[in-house]
Amino acid sequence: MKRNVTILGATGSIGLNTLDVIRRHPDRFRVHALTASTSVDSMASLCREFRPRYAVMADQKGAEALFSQLADLPLTQVLVGEDSLCRVASDRECDTVMAAIVGAAGLVPTLSAVRSGKRVLLANKEALVMSGQLFMDAVAESGAELLPIDSEHNAIFQCMPADRIRNTLAAGITRILLTASGGPFRTFSADSLRSVKPEEACAHPNWSMGQKISVDSATLMNKGLELIEACWLFNVSPDFVEVHVHPESIIHSMVEYADGSVLAQLGSPDMRTPIANGLAWPERIDAGVAPLDLFQIGKFHFERPDLQRFPCLRLAAEAFQRGGTTPAVLNAANEEAVAAFLDGKLCFADIAVIIEQTLDRVATVAADSFDTIFEKDAEARLVAREQMSLASAGGVS
Numbered sequence: 597m598k599r600n601v602t603i604l605g606a607t608g609s610i611g612l613n614t615l616d617v618i619r620r621h622p623d624r625f626r627v628h629a630l631t632a633s634t635s636v637d638s639m640a641s642l643c644r645e646f647r648p649r650y651a652v653m654a655d656q657k658g659a660e661a662l663f664s665q666l667a668d669l670p671l672t673q674v675l676v677g678e679d680s681l682c683r684v685a686s687d688r689e690c691d692t693v694m695a696a697i698v699g700a701a702g703l704v705p706t707l708s709a710v711r712s713g714k715r716v717l718l719a720n721k722e723a724l725v726m727s728g729q730l731f732m733d734a735v736a737e738s739g740a741e742l743l744p745i746d747s748e749h750n751a752i753f754q755c756m757p758a759d760r761i762r763n764t765l766a767a768g769i770t771r772i773l774l775t776a777s778g779g780p781f782r783t784f785s786a787d788s789l790r791s792v793k794p795e796e797a798c799a800h801p802n803w804s805m806g807q808k809i810s811v812d813s814a815t816l817m818n819k820g821l822e823l824i825e826a827c828w829l830f831n832v833s834p835d836f837v838e839v840h841v842h843p844e845s846i847i848h849s850m851v852e853y854a855d856g857s858v859l860a861q862l863g864s865p866d867m868r869t870p871i872a873n874g875l876a877w878p879e880r881i882d883a884g885v886a887p888l889d890l891f892q893i894g895k896f897h898f899e900r901p902d903l904q905r906f907p908c909l910r911l912a913a914e915a916f917q918r919g920g921t922t923p924a925v926l927n928a929a930n931e932e933a934v935a936a937f938l939d940g941k942l943c944f945a946d947i948a949v950i951i952e953q954t955l956d957r958v959a960t961v962a963a964d965s966f967d968t969i970f971e972k973d974a975e976a977r978l979v980a981r982e983q984m985s986l987a988s989a990g991g992v993s
């Protein structure tokens with residue numbers, strides 16, 4: 597039986613890589629729905645190629661433009677807005693959902709897929725960071741099959757016994773070694789970090805990704821979000837996870853066992869590997885990824901992360917320890933600060949400053965409902981913006 601796949605965020609880096617894997621296996625997968633924010637032309641050409649049952653745009657203007665471009669394609673219904681995202685993520689005919697919207701905007705539709713018990717391929721780490729326990733409770737209640745797509749978490753998943761990924765003690769696991777490339781500014785001095793430009797931050801040395809996650813990789817916030825993601829996915833505490841900077845990005849993470857064994861998953865830095873792993877799991881399929889040439893790579897290096905130059909990793913670890921709604925506040929403040937940096941309105945080094953100030957100003961409460969999480973997300977965005985206007989008026993370091 598073919599898998600019927602909805603791709604939330606189809607026009608992004610993960611979405612297009614997912615479609616590339618699907619394109620190679622027409623016998624295994626068919627596309628049920630594609631969704632995008634504003635990229636009408638890209639959606640139109642994807643719809644022509646993959647003929648989904650539904651195409652969802654974020655707003656009315658985009659939906660109307662797509663509708664007129666697809667006038668000769670009556671089998672693809674064009675829908676609009678968050679309710680429609682939830683509908684195509686939970687439809688009965690769909691069994692697999694790639695959650696690849698970037699940021700907090702992905703939480704509601706991803707949750708909709710989870711609650712309807714789908715195989716959920718989780719790229720949208722922000723959704724899990726924001727709502728941790730509630731998200732994992734929803735997975736447990738619905739029986740959804742949650743498979744990690746983030747390359748590190750997919751690597752860890754591959755290095756664990758499949759039936760014990762949330763019971764590391766029983767599996768004899770003693771440590772998770774989460775690898776990080778270190779980003780484009782790994783060797784930059786604290787001083788030179790003040791003047792780096794958005795184009796430099798988005799030019800990742802090993803991975804080609806969307807803008808937001810590229811900046812997160814440059815600040816190491818991405819590793820902070822991934823630390824939190826690992827704690828929820830594998831039911832461990834942060835001191836069980838040790839970040840190893842590995843600039844070659846060939847080892848995608850490792851798992852240490854009580855007998856001294858360390859299992860690693862290696863591969864070229866290409867997201868089609870974890871995507872294919874999730875789509876076909878537990879089978880293995882061709883992902884179009886070039887074979888690894890270890891003779892050419894020659895050497896692997898490892899260093900500890902520098903929390904002085906890259907405080908975002910520390911802020912994320914502290915936010916997780918503080919618990920409750922704090923990770924949602926961290927995430928919202930980060931999204932606002934990164935957007936301002938990309939817009940040329942905030943200097944790179946001040947991303948961490950704004951996040952820390954927001955964390956200091958927004959009170960932590962118990963994350964006992966999704967409504968509470970959304971309220972704190974909104975409050976944190978307001979506070980972060982306030983801090984940034986103060987900064988541009990000369991009030992922040």
Ligand code: NAD
Pocket residue numbers: 604605606607608609610611631632633634635654695696697698699701719720721722745746747803804805806807808809867
């Ligand atoms: P991207 O910016 O390239 O794509 C984002 C997609 O989400 C686009 O299709 C866009 O149209 C859609 N989108 C954006 N805002 C939206 C909104 N408000 N409503 C509806 N749709 C919206 O991002 P990406 O790099 O593909 O990353 C997607 C997610 O996957 C992120 O959470 C990221 O952290 C995670 N991830 C990405 C990579 C990677 O290699 N790119 C690796 C690991 C994890």
Ligand code: MG
Pocket residue numbers: 746747748822
């Ligand atoms: Mg990752």
